[in-house]
Amino acid sequence: MTSETGTKVGSSKRPGVFWFQARKGKAMKRWRNYIIGICSIAVAGLVGAAAFFFWPHSLPQVQASKSQPTGSELIARGEYLTVAADCAACHTTKSGKPFAGGLAFKLPFGTIYSPNITPDKTAGIGDWTDAEFVRAMRSGVGKHGEDLYPAFPYSSYALLSTDDILAIKAYLMTLASVADPAPENSLAFPFNQRPLMRGWKFLFVPWGPFQPDPGKDKQWNDGAYLVEALAHCGECHTPRGLMFQRKQGVALSGGDVDGWKAWNITSDKDYGLGNWSDEQIADMLTAGHAKDRGVAAGPMREAIDLSLSKLPKSDIDAIVAYLRTVPAVSGDADHKAARRKEEELTAGSTPTSASLQAGKDIYAGACASCHGWNGEGQFNPHAAILGGHALADPTASNVVRVVLQGSSDHASAPGKTMPSFAKTYTDAEIAALANYVVEHFSGRKGTVTAEQVSEAR
Secondary structure, eight states, X not given: OBOTTSOBTTOTTSTTHHHHHHXXXXXXXXXXXXXXXXXXXXXXXXXHHXXXXXXXXXXXXXXXXXXXXXXXXXXXXXXXXXXXXXXXXHHOOTTSOTTOOOOEEEETTEEXXXXXXXXXXXXSSTTOOHHHXXXXXXXXXXXXXXXXXXXXXXXXXXXXXXXXXXHHHHHHTTSOOOOOXXXXXXXXXXXXXXXXXXXXXXXXXXXXXXXXXXXXXXXXHHXXXXXXXXXXXXXXXXXXXXXXXXXXXXXXXXXXXXXXXEOOOSSOTTTSSTTSXXXXXXXXXXXXXXXXXXXXXXXXXXXXXXXXXXSOHHHHHHHHHHHTTSOOOOOOGXXXXXXXXXXXXXXXXXXXXXXXXXHHHHHHHHTHHHHOTTSSOSSSGGGOOTTOGGGGOTTXXXXXXXXXXXXXXXXXXXXXXXXXXXXXXXXXXXXXXXXHHHHHHHSOOOOOOHHHHHHHX
């Protein structure tokens, strides 16, 4: 059939059709995600209306147990708990004042800023009562009754004991007071309507503190408390659903954090930690690297530097014991760790097609001197990247981000710092480097494009 102009109906030559076909995929996906988001918020609103009279907004009756320490022992306990909960990571900006807030969480629908939690009575929490602080940690409700957003991980902190929450507050009250208020959140409608959070919390936040399993020993229960509550590992390592809730049916099977992949830490032998030794898990948690398992970067390295590396060995052993029992969850083939044989990890091992040669040249000039062609590190174990999930991921999302952002502890210690190459190489060059790294170390074909690197910037 033809139109009056002689153009075949349905042909891509029809005016506007080629343009539409080239763009409809992205546009439809964008609108679909937006509609899903709106529908999810609407459902949360309806549930919130039903939950209005049920979700605890009133101040709880708070009293420490008889076993709660006092004085300097209470402050020391609170400091330990604050470190284990990794509070500094979210409430301190880079080069900012400790716990003064202001760290931006950029979301598809706006930006949320972490609050000031120093003892300042105006900008911080200096005039909060114990009951108000416990309510915020357990129920996600602020001092003035406002519903808090789940960027604050109260869905995990709800499991904390009252004694531990009060100890954290006692320690925070000893910090240097900072009068700087955090910036106001900037969220699009309807996400800026805080009452909608009541429905979300009603559905997805635990209603009571952690209860030890009487069938397990103390070490296992301590590990469960750390992983599920205090260290809130599931906030990053558990995938999210349409309403941003943690999908507990596949808990700890991997998630995404600001473009970084948080890997599967269940007991699965192919996709998780099932084939890791206890020593390898402990080394990763305390040092950020483990032999034949790669290195930590991005948010995980920050969690290790500021929190996990400072915990006593007994805590690390408890975490390992608990993770060993987490039900195994598999994944797709691309998320399975893979590595080439040692004899293949040489400068000439990876086929140098035109698309890979540029990446190989960059690796030779900027990477090999530290990491080596075999990935085992030339000078220290911090440069040993071989065996990590990141090098076997065809999308190379973590590789791209560590190349762009670099990797360092907060002290930028020599031997523990990788510089940022964002200003050194173009998007196309970083894509080529990432694809070469994936193929060289895992044998898989990288799929990174310059456009994806541009988005990651």
